[in-house]
Amino acid sequence: xxxxxxxxxxxxxxxxxxxxxxxxxxxxxxxxxxxxxxxxxxxxxxxxxxxxxxxxxxxxxxxxxxxxxxxxxxxxxxxxxxxxxxxxxxxxxxxxxxxxxxxxxxxxxxxxxxxxxxxxxxxxxxxxxxxxxxxxxxxxxxxxxxxxxxxxxxxxxxxxxxxxxxxxxxxxxxxxxxxxxxxxxxxxxxxxxxxxxxxxxxxxxxxxxxxxxxxxxxxxxxxxxxxxxxxxxxxxxxxxxxxxxxxxxxxxxxxxxxxxxxxxxxxxxxxxxxxxxxxxxxxxxxxxxxxxxxxxxxxxxxxxxxxxxxxxxxxxxxxxxxxxxxxxxxxxxxxxxxxxxxxxxxxxxxxxxxxxxxxxxxxxxxxxxxxxxxxxxxxxxxxxxxxxxxxxxxxxxxxxxxxxxxxxxxxxxxxxxxxxxxxxxxxxxxxxxxxxxxxxxxxxxxxxxxxxxx
Ligand code: ADP
Numbered sequence: 001x002x003x004x005x006x007x008x009x010x011x012x013x014x015x016x017x018x019x020x021x022x023x024x025x026x027x028x029x030x031x032x033x034x035x036x037x038x039x040x041x042x043x044x045x046x047x048x049x050x051x052x053x054x055x056x057x058x059x060x061x062x063x064x065x066x067x068x069x070x071x072x073x074x075x076x077x078x079x080x081x082x083x084x085x086x087x088x089x090x091x092x093x094x095x096x097x098x099x100x101x102x103x104x105x106x107x108x109x110x111x112x113x114x115x116x117x118x119x120x121x122x123x124x125x126x127x128x129x130x131x132x133x134x135x136x137x138x139x140x141x142x143x144x145x146x147x148x149x150x151x152x153x154x155x156x157x158x159x160x161x162x163x164x165x166x167x168x169x170x171x172x173x174x175x176x177x178x179x180x181x182x183x184x185x186x187x188x189x190x191x192x193x194x195x196x197x198x199x200x201x202x203x204x205x206x207x208x209x210x211x212x213x214x215x216x217x218x219x220x221x222x223x224x225x226x227x228x229x230x231x232x233x234x235x236x237x238x239x240x241x242x243x244x245x246x247x248x249x250x251x252x253x254x255x256x257x258x259x260x261x262x263x264x265x266x267x268x269x270x271x272x273x274x275x276x277x278x279x280x281x282x283x284x285x286x287x288x289x290x291x292x293x294x295x296x297x298x299x300x301x302x303x304x305x306x307x308x309x310x311x312x313x314x315x316x317x318x319x320x321x322x323x324x325x326x327x328x329x330x331x332x333x334x335x336x337x338x339x340x341x342x343x344x345x346x347x348x349x350x351x352x353x354x355x356x357x358x359x360x361x362x363x364x365x366x367x368x369x370x371x372x373x374x375x376x377x378x379x380x381x382x383x384x385x386x387x388x389x390x391x392x393x394x395x396x397x398x399x400x401x402x403x404x405x406x407x408x409x410x411x412x413x414x415x416x417x418x419x420x421x422x423x424x425x426x427x428x429x430x431x432x433x434x435x436x437x438x439x440x441x442x443x444x445x446x447x448x449x450x451x452x453x454x
Contacts, residue, residue: 001199002194002195002196002197002198002199002200003197004089004090004091004092004197005091005092005093005101005197006091007044007048007088007091009091010022010040010043010044010091010101011044013040013101014040014041014043014044017099018099019040019093019099019100019101020039020040020099020100021037021038021039021040021097021099021100021101022037022038022039022040022043022044022047022100022101022102022103023035023036023037023038023094023100023101023102023103024036024037024038024043024047024051024084024086024102024103024105025102025103025104025105026053026057026058026082026084026104026105026106026107026119026121027104027119027120027121027225027229027359027361028057028058028060028120029058029059029060029118029120029359029427029430030061030062030308030359031120031228031229031232031358031359031360031361031362032229032233033104033229033230033233034053034057035053035084035105036051036053038051040099040101043103047086048086048088048103049086050083050084050085050086050108051083051084051086051105052081052082052083052084052110053081053082053084054079054080054081054082055072055073055079055080055081055082055110055116056073056079057082058072058073058082058107058116058118058119059072059073059426061430061433061434061437065433065437066079067429067433069429069432069433070426070429071422071425071426072116072118072422072426080110081110082107082108082109082110082116082119083107083108083109083110083113084105084106084107084108085105085106085107085108085113086103086104086105087103087104087105087106087121088103090102090103090104090226091103092196092197092198092230093195093196093197094192094196094234095191095192095195095196096188096192096234096237096238096241097237102196102230104121104226104229104230106119106121106122107119107121107122117420117422117423118422118423118426118427120225120359120361120362121222121225121361123361123362123365123419123423124221124222124225124361124362124364124365124368125222126365126419127221127364127365127368127369127372127418127419128221128222128368130368130369130372130418131267131368131372134372134375134376135269136267136268136269136274137220137221137267137268137269138220138221138265138266138267138268138364138368139218139219139220139221139224139265139266139267139268139348140218140219140220140221140224140225140263140264140265140364141215141216141217141218141219141224141263141264142216142224142225142227142228142261142262142263142264142360142363142364143213143214143215143260143261143262143264144213144214144215144216144228144231144232144235144248144261144356145206145211145212145213145259145260145261145356146211146212146214146232146235146246146247146248146259146356147166147208147210147211147212147246147247147249147252147259148166148167148168148182148185148210148212148239148244148245148246149164149165149166149167149210149244149245149246149247150165150166150167150244151163151165151243151244151245152240152243152244152245153240153245156245164252164253166208166209166210166211167181167182167185167210167244168181168182168205168209168210169209170209171207171208171209172205172206172208172209172210172211173204173205173206173207173208174204174205175205178205179203179204179205179212182205182212184242185238185239185242185244186203186212188238188241188242189203189214189234189235189238190202190203190214192234192238193216193230193231193234196230196234198216198227198230198231199216199217199219199227200214200215200216200217201215201216201217202214202215203215206257206259207257208256208257209256211257211259214231214235216228216231218264218266221364221368224360224364225360225361225364228261228360229360229361232248247259248356248357249311249356249357250307250309250311250312250314250315250355250356250357251311251312251314251315254314257322258314258315258317258322258355258356259315259355259356260315260322260352260354260355260356261354261355261356261357261358261360261363262350262351262352262354263350263351263354263360263363263364263367264340264348264349264350265291265295265348265349265350265351265364265367265368265371266288266346266347266348266349267287267288267291267371273345273346273347274287274288275287275288275291275347275348275349276288276344276345276347282330282339282342282343282347283341283342283343283344283347284339284342284347287375288347288349289380289381290374290375290377290378290379290381291349291371291374291375292328292337292339292349292371292374292381293374293379293380293381293382294370294371294372294373294374294375294377294379295337295349295351295367295370295371295374296326296327296328296336296337296381296382297326297370297374297379298369298370298373298412298414298415299326299336299351299353299370299396299398300326300396300397300398300399300405300408301366301370301408301409301412301414301415302363302366302367302369302370302409302412302415303353303398303399303405303408303409304399304402304405304406304408304409304427304431305358305359305362305363305365305366305409305427306351306353306354306355306358306363306366307353307354307355307357307358307402307405308357308358308359308402308430308431308434309357309402309434310402310434310435310438311357312355312357312358312402313400313401313402313405315355316398316400322352323335323336323352323353323389323398324336324390324397324398324400325385325389325390325392325395325396325397325398326395326396326397326398327382327384327385327389327392327395327396328349328381328382328384328385329384329385329386329389330342330384332385332386332387332389333352334388334389334390335352335385335389336351336352336353336389336398337349337350337351337352338350338352339384351367353398362427365419366415366419369414369415369418369419370414372418373414373418402431402434402435402438403435405431406428406431406432406435409424409427409428409431410424410428412424
C-alpha cells in the first residue's frame with residue numbers, strides 16, 4: 001500500500017535537500033485546499049506546530065467574496081485569525097511538484113484552540129467519534145468523475161468559457177482505445193497520487209466525450225475525504241501542467257451527462273465488516289438495514305451537502321444515471337442508493353445522489369449522522385425497488401433545486417441536533433448566498449430568449 005510520510009522522514013528529506021517546500025493546507029467550505037507554501041526548513045523548525053490564516057477562509061464563496069450573515073466571522077468582528085494546526089499524520093510528498101511535500105491542517109479557534117465547528121474536517125470528525133462511541137468505524141470510498149478539456153483553463157477563461165471542447169470526440173465509457181489517447185494526463189494522475197500515498201485503484205473513461213472517473217480504494221472516513229480533496233486538487237494541477245483543463249462542474253452542457261461523486265459506505269467492528277451477515281438475505285446485516293433506512297429517510301435533509309450549488313441541481317435529470325429518488329435497489333443504477341457487493345464481505349451501500357462538486361467531509365458527515373440515527377432508532381428499511389426508478393411515482397424525491405434543499409437543511413431538526421445549530425446556520429447561509437448571487441446574475445439563456453422576442 002502507498003503511504004504518507006512520517007515527520008522524521010520529512011525532516012531527513014529537508015536535510016538532504018529533496019524537500020524544500022511544504023504546502024500547509026486547510027480544506028475550505030467548497031472542499032478546496034487553501035493555505036501557504038512554507039519553506040521546508042521553517043516548517044520543520046517551528047511551523048509544524050501551528051500557523052494562522054484569516055478566518056474569512058471558512059466564510060467565503062468560490063469567488064472569495066465576503067458575504068454578510070455569518071455568525072462566526074464578519075466585518076463587525078474584524079475578520080480575525082484561525083489557527084491552522086498541521087495534522088502530522090497527513091504529511092505526504094507532492095510528486096507532481098518539484099521538492100514539495102504537503103500537510104493538511106485542522107482549523108482551531110485562535111483563542112481557545114478548540115476546533116472550529118463548521119470547518120469541514122471538524123464536521124466529519126464529530127460524526128466519526130459519535131460512531132466510534134457506538135463501537136463502529138466507517139469505511140468510505142468516493143468516486144471522482146470529471147471532464148477533461150482540450151484547452152487550458154486560461155484559454156477557456158479568455159474565450160468567456162465558450163471554447164469548451166472535450167479532450168475526446170465520443171462517449172468513452174470503459175474505452176481503452178480512447179483513454180489511451182488521454183494517458184498523457186491520466187497516467188501521471190494515477191502514478192503521482194499513488195506515490196503521494198493515495199491508494200488509487202483505477203481510472204476509466206466515463207459515459208460522455210471527455211469524461212473520466214478516478215477510483216480510490218476505500219479507507220477510513222477521514223482518510224477517504226482527505227484522499228478525495230487531494231486527488232481533486234491534483235487532477236486540476238496535473239491537467240494544467242499538460243495544457244488542459246479538468247472540470248468538476250456537475251453539468252457544463254445541457255445535452256451532456258453530468259459528473260457525480262458516488263459515496264460507498266460500510267461500517268466495521270474491530271477490522272471486520274459489520275454490514276455482512278452470511279445468513280441474511282443479500283448478506284445484509286440488520287445493522288446495515290437500519291443504517292440504510294436512516295440515510296434514505298434523511299436524504300432530503302442533507303441533499304444540500306451532496307449538491308451545494310445552483311448548477312448541482314441541473315444534473316438531476318431523468319434517464320441520465322443521476323438519481324432523484326430516495327429509494328434503494330440491488331445493483332440498479334437508477335435508484336438514489338444502490339446495494340453493492342451483495343452476499344459478500346464487501347457488501348456496502350452506494351449513495352448516487354452527490355455531484356462531483358460535493359465537499360466529501362460534509363457529505364460523509366451528513367450520511368454518517370443519518371446512518372447513526374437509523375441505527376439508534378432501529379429504523380425499518382423498506383423493500384428494494386426494481387425496474388426504472390425514474391418512473392416510480394410512489395418513490396420519495398430529493399429536493400430538486402438549491403432553494404428547496406436550503407429550506408430542508410434550515411428546517412432539519414435532526415441535523416441541527418446531531419451537527420449543531422451553529423454548523424447548520426453557517427451552511428444554510430452559504431446556500432442562501434449562492435442562490436442570492438445567482439438571482440443577481442443575468443444569464444446567456446435569458447438574453448438569447450428575450451433580447452429580440454420579449
Ligand atoms: P462500481 O461498479 O460502482 O465502480 P467498484 O467495484 O469499482 O464499483 O467499487 C467502487 C468503490 O467501492 C471503490 O472505490 C472501492 O474501493 C469501494 N469499496 C469496495 N468495498 C467497500 C466497502 N466494503 N466499503 C466501502 N467502500 C468499498
